[in-house]
Amino acid sequence: MTEFNEKQIEILQVAEQLFAEEGFDGTSVRDIAKKANINIAMISYYFGSKEKLLESLVLYRISGMRMHLENLYQENISPIEKIEKLIVYYIERVNKNRCMYQILHFELSNKKREINLEAFTEVKNQNLKFLEGIIKEGQEQGMFQSDINVTLLPTIIIGSFIHFQMNKVYYKEILGLKTEEDFENYVLNDLTAHIQKTIKALLVYEK
Amino acid sequence: MTEFNEKQIEILQVAEQLFAEEGFDGTSVRDIAKKANINIAMISYYFGSKEKLLESLVLYRISGMRMHLENLYQENISPIEKIEKLIVYYIERVNKNRCMYQILHFELSNKKREINLEAFTEVKNQNLKFLEGIIKEGQEQGMFQSDINVTLLPTIIIGSFIHFQMNKVYYKEILGLKTEEDFENYVLNDLTAHIQKTIKALLVYEK
């Protein structure tokens, strides 16, 4: 993969923020150029086109999304504690890459552009493998139930988190979270704890 | 509220599909006019502008989104069965209004347009009230735990569902769902059951 120089990374970061806030089609190359303090032509010069800028951005971000779970997997703690930690990792990753997730969320369901998501699929599959390992360990120790749909566990974790973020305005109002800080704290404490509790409950729940 | 005539509803439906598939900014009034077999000027004539068309669309759809839960609430079944049914209702509603949810999901996080979502908030709050009632009933009967964060229950239900829909391509591949029908069936059977199980587990889970 081609590396990006400082100027290119600056453009990528500005583009990421704008694409997330205004959408890809809602952002013009002039908007990007203005915010990044560069000439419009630099976008074509460096990336080829606006669409290829998006492709570069997706590639650039996803390559840094891999979670490093090897250590967690081998830690000498109970499977239930591993699950708790894993959920924190999941949420941290989605939270850190909020903008990219927002962009992907839209692009995934947009019929007019097709972006290569192999790298993203690979990351997800790898995380799923780790999760499977932990679940299996818990099942062997008799702590978790046997009929667990592992594929749908990250669905709950990430889905709940993203839905909460997307409906920020609503949740801020209904939960009485006045500042951005209040919201951020709620996400990292209450919401995370709630998701942890949910997954743990599901793992030990018997019909 | 002003009623819409047949022609207007036709335009609204076409616009809904296109906005969901290509995004608001990715859809031109010419696209809408072409697909609806009308002249471009008719959009301004009927709705004023493209933005006002979106406003009309949101209003038109959300007014029909209210779930009618009065009967469910009074049915002579256990709280746990009520929860199961309620989840089916939730999923049915989101599934039926998939396009609108997709549009809202994007518009909610788009900084450049502000759409009035009072009606949507009202619908959500009302559904939350019903849910609260059922949870309370279950708690009084000693079936549910006492420390339930009711606000975050729909978050899990709707968030998981939407996330699953958004990542359709990925899940179709990983779950071996070949046709659209396979996918739809998985959603209405497996995914729904999984969400039901998750919520039930959470309600009875003791630390």
Next chain:
DNA sequence: AATTAATTTAAACAAACGTTTAATTTAAAC
């Protein structure tokens, strides 16, 4: 110091955008 390559610029390009106009057709009211 001279030459080559890489970067940056302002200007121009055609195409597409949302909206408006003024003329025409259709429907309704009298």
Next chain:
DNA sequence: GTTTAAATTAAACGTTTGTTTAAATTAATT
């Protein structure tokens, strides 16, 4: 049947869009 209103049309409006050009500047190489 005439008049008035509503619906529909093609054409044009001024902007904005993404991209390209060719000239100017800066950096790297010899």
